[in-house]
Amino acid sequence: MRRLIAVATLALAAPTLAQEPEPPTPASVVAAAKPAEWTAIDPADLVVMELAPDTAGGKRTVVIQLLPPPFSQGWVGNIRTLAKAHWWDGTTVYRVVDNWVAQWGDGEDDEHKAKPLPDGLRVVPESEYVATVTIVSRDNPQKFDPMVTLLPAPDPYVGFELSSHDPQVAWVGGISGFSKGWPVALTPATPLRGGEDFVADLTAMKDGDIWPTHCYASVGVARDLSPDTGTGAELYAVIGHAPRQLDRNIAVVGRVIEGIEHLSVLPRGKGEAGVYDDPKLRVPIVSVRLGNELPVPPKFQYLASESASFAEYVRVRANRHDSFYKTPAGGIDVCNVQVPIRRVPQ
């Protein structure tokens, strides 16, 4: 037998002798979701980037979904302005670092910048890296406004600084989950402590901060040193393990929902910080358009994170019992959940 490790399609190879029904898999839960549990993505919230064809002449289209309110809307507005001005047309993907990011835009420093920015771009303050979560129902800790579906485990990135040599300090921190189909982390005003406190604080949780997380395929705004926050003209997509240390330090503005492989397979740059030292390696960007400006607006939908099927999907992903698995993990991190997104079925 060809040896393959678990993939969604492995369900095709279910054992022929099985008498009991195969336990649910993430794919089977998604396939069984009701049509009403899928939420349409407005084409106006999509950015479609067309790279130059590959060496074999194949199309390279990257579709990015913009982050919804209350997150990062200053930068998202700038990105809409830049796309409407066709500013990215003729720019390039100029920096690729393994297990880190692929970055595009003008890619020149101020002295050599050839491409003036359009009017109307906002300077966005660092305070907009986070939003405020308002709890609407204290007797149900899983209901917030905006609605957040929580993961059943603490988030290692939502702590507070610990002294390095005191193993007696209790871990304190927050949680992560999903809001409007996006991975988020949150810190209540009252710090969460583990165990009894962890649960107690959840039910008596005060208002606090909530922010989007850096996961594989997340799109963010490249910038210089703080307090600069970037305009949105230079963007990157994550092509490796979730760099969660960037959360609350760079603006996440969206995610690649189709075509991330056109960025993740690009040669890694060998210049400073992974910039292509040979300009011939830069990948030309033919056009960047908002989805609603295209002759045929792309139609996508995501599995609503407040739906019963999404909750079941998370539970099954955290506890795999299908034939490939022997030991369910009993937990998962927010970036390994991969919110189901698909083209609208015809």
Added chain:
Amino acid sequence: MRRLIAVATLALAAPTLAQEPEPPTPASVVAAAKPAEWTAIDPADLVVMELAPDTAGGKRTVVIQLLPPPFSQGWVGNIRTLAKAHWWDGTTVYRVVDNWVAQWGDGEDDEHKAKPLPDGLRVVPESEYVATVTIVSRDNPQKFDPMVTLLPAPDPYVGFELSSHDPQVAWVGGISGFSKGWPVALTPATPLRGGEDFVADLTAMKDGDIWPTHCYASVGVARDLSPDTGTGAELYAVIGHAPRQLDRNIAVVGRVIEGIEHLSVLPRGKGEAGVYDDPKLRVPIVSVRLGNELPVPPKFQYLASESASFAEYVRVRANRHDSFYKTPAGGIDVCNVQVPIRRVPQ
């Protein structure tokens, strides 16, 4: 200014007006580590895979470090046998899935298998996915045998199954850290609960399980459905976000310590489960040798995970205060620590 997001080399762009010394960065901590804190890697524990040159004639060498005892030694022994038999010479990289794995070996199913396996391969039981941790010092919870340097946060993947709709269930689980320079997770026989219990259980922790984690660049043994565990002839390397659900379900046997980009940039396969449907896309493997069989054995070393510099490196990675960062995370996950490994300085 060219806008770049944080990379190790960003320290080069420290602000010129800074009067205070720049706080430590992960790179500065590693650079300041004492020579005695670096541990040599025996070339006999390295596997060097030479792929066919790329289209520009560039060499593609992938260096893999094999996992040390007490982990996965049945499969590691098989891999040594296969390498000594030159079994992989002439095989291919035949499967690449975005944000998942690149896989190599014979790649044929039993009916068509062209390449018989060498004698002497062991059939390894699933029980060897985990080892036993023995606590040698109960008054210091950070000392184990094998030595484990613990992360200051719970690990979301070391839980026990939770009911899906009971938000009152306390999170219970274990921890992760580093043993002999490798990322590991562990579950004490007494479950850890958060908060007070979390700390209390650490100090009164009973012996339990310990196992290697699946991180970016981890190498594992592809297999068919459980209870098959694979021989080690078909291997994969992780090229995306850490697929921790595979922990304790597949044998981790090593990690790519140089040349992972030769695998991560390969075109994604479009056949079933990401296998290349066009055989011409398969990447030929010229040779696979143990490091000590090469004319010039490669010399690498890693920053010892029980060293003071490693502890400081983890602390700084979890709490970034250098110029690029505004808000330190206060925590980190075990796969985002990236154990420092380098060629032995000349």
